[in-house]
Amino acid sequence: MVSPKYHVFVCAGTKLSGDKKGLCHSRGSEDLVRAFMTEIDERELSGEVLVSATSCFGICDKGPIAVVYPDGVWYGGLDAEKVAVIAEEHLEGGTPVKSLLI
Amino acid sequence: MVSPKYHVFVCAGTKLSGDKKGLCHSRGSEDLVRAFMTEIDERELSGEVLVSATSCFGICDKGPIAVVYPDGVWYGGLDAEKVAVIAEEHLEGGTPVKSLLI
Numbered sequence: 001m002v003s004p005k006y007h008v009f010v011c012a013g014t015k016l017s018g019d020k021k022g023l024c025h026s027r028g029s030e031d032l033v034r035a036f037m038t039e040i041d042e043r044e045l046s047g048e049v050l051v052s053a054t055s056c057f058g059i060c061d062k063g064p065i066a067v068v069y070p071d072g073v074w075y076g077g078l079d080a081e082k083v084a085v086i087a088e089e090h091l092e093g094g095t096p097v098k099s100l101l102i
Numbered sequence: 103m104v105s106p107k108y109h110v111f112v113c114a115g116t117k118l119s120g121d122k123k124g125l126c127h128s129r130g131s132e133d134l135v136r137a138f139m140t141e142i143d144e145r146e147l148s149g150e151v152l153v154s155a156t157s158c159f160g161i162c163d164k165g166p167i168a169v170v171y172p173d174g175v176w177y178g179g180l181d182a183e184k185v186a187v188i189a190e191e192h193l194e195g196g197t198p199v200k201s202l203l204i
Contacts, residue, residue: 003175003176007169014155055135055156072171076103101103
């Protein structure tokens, strides 16, 4: 299995212990996963960028959170507009968006 | 936010669209997440290794799946014994386990 150029993990706020949903979830993280997918599709990056939803990262006060690997770059306080900026500058352009780092 | 030395993402087989659970889930992926957490705890690696459960990666025939970043190393067909090997050789020892790669 060849890794994608970028793999975006978006906290969906779920806890392993059950269906409890945390802060990221209440702040619309499911829509953010879809927003990343739409951006990647529209920019024709689906061959090089994967998006996954994840369990709670435990840093809920900074949510909604996403981390981009292999860079290990963490973004917080996300909304659909910020997702578009990350898609343009980082996932397409190759440069992490400093103003959105946590 | 400083990234961990290793971040292990274990497919928990959940689909974003709801609570549908896929193949990895039916093959015990929740137990595998716990197995990784136990190994990391027992090896005192919790300061450097993070474990998260993720949504379905879409390569279910190779499940249960885990990917280790930043290396971008994909493991498949996992069970508790194989998790212990990965913890020892890769997460603690720093060398990916070739025989378990997909």
